[in-house]
Amino acid sequence: MKNFKFVSIFAFLLFCLFSCSLSVKRERPFKQSSLVDSAYSYRIKFLNSFLEGKFCDAKIYFNKSNLIFATHDKVEMIGLNFYYLYRLYKYIGEEKTKFYKYSKYYLGTKLSNFIASSKDEEYRQMVEQKKYRSLWLKINKEKNPIYISVYSRKVVEYAPIKWKKKFLTLAFNVDKKYGWTLFLIEDWKLKKKFFPSKEVDKHLEVLKSSLENCDFNDDLYYFK
Structure with missing residues (x-):
């Protein structure tokens, strides 16, 4: 599995104010780095916490990852999270078909690529x-x-x-x-x-x- 670093969010809005006798310079566009990298980081934390038996932490990280993916319209990544959850349970002998159905709902035909x-x-x-x-x-x-x-x-x-x-x-x-x-x-x-x-x-x-x-x-x- 691939690790992803947290990305800090920086928003810079630069205003150039001048006296009335000077023309106003054009402002730079509002810049904001994407939060989506943190969704991948939360996914890694979810996977590790689950395997460590820290289910409460795992559940929090799982939901945080899904929420950020949702705000970026990354529906398939939500589906992949549910598929990972399904697989983790299967690794310990528990068949959680509910999570498989969720992953299928979000991933559609692309689910077969991960099975x-x-x-x-x-x-x-x-x-x-x-x-x-x-x-x-x-x-x-x-x-x-x-x-x-x-x-x-x-x-x-x-x-x-x-x-x-x-x-x-x-x-x-x-x-x-x-x-x-x-x-x-x-x-x-x-x-x-x-x-x-x-x-x-x-x-x-x-x-x-x-x-x-x-x-x-x-x-x-x-x-x-």
Whole structure:
């Protein structure tokens, strides 16, 4: 995912005042930099806050991003925000069709451009074809940590025990590095399923207790 810097707003209105005996110089046009860059920044904050389990913050950033996109008539960007929200829930095993419908409403036929990237499709096929060694080499060169985390867990579900350990360890390392609480919960669930131990429930309890209680289904602001 690509980072965007905040853009401060500067408005300069220059008036050149002269004495009555002098002609008035033509004023420069009113200048104002666009707020739209901050909408992209709020999107990044929304995504990170969500993965960190800070749902209240994520919801605020989500709505701020949508509001700014709306004032700039960027309808498709609102749709993309809803699609990201849908995907985030899907990553943790929750099917929120409501958000998918919103994204489809705003993006229309362009939604298909975001449903599966070529990279997603390549990773998916490698998992299905059980090319674990090739996938291991590829995923360790991957620059986007989201792909590393998500597809490492997918491998754990199907791979032989040797690869389960390697990919699950990789997922843990990435999720701990970025503080992605939601993904860490999914990591520990897989740990409990395939490598049960007494410590698993303790970790799950602590991680779940740190989650903020803000429901995205509750009075979520959208434009319709």
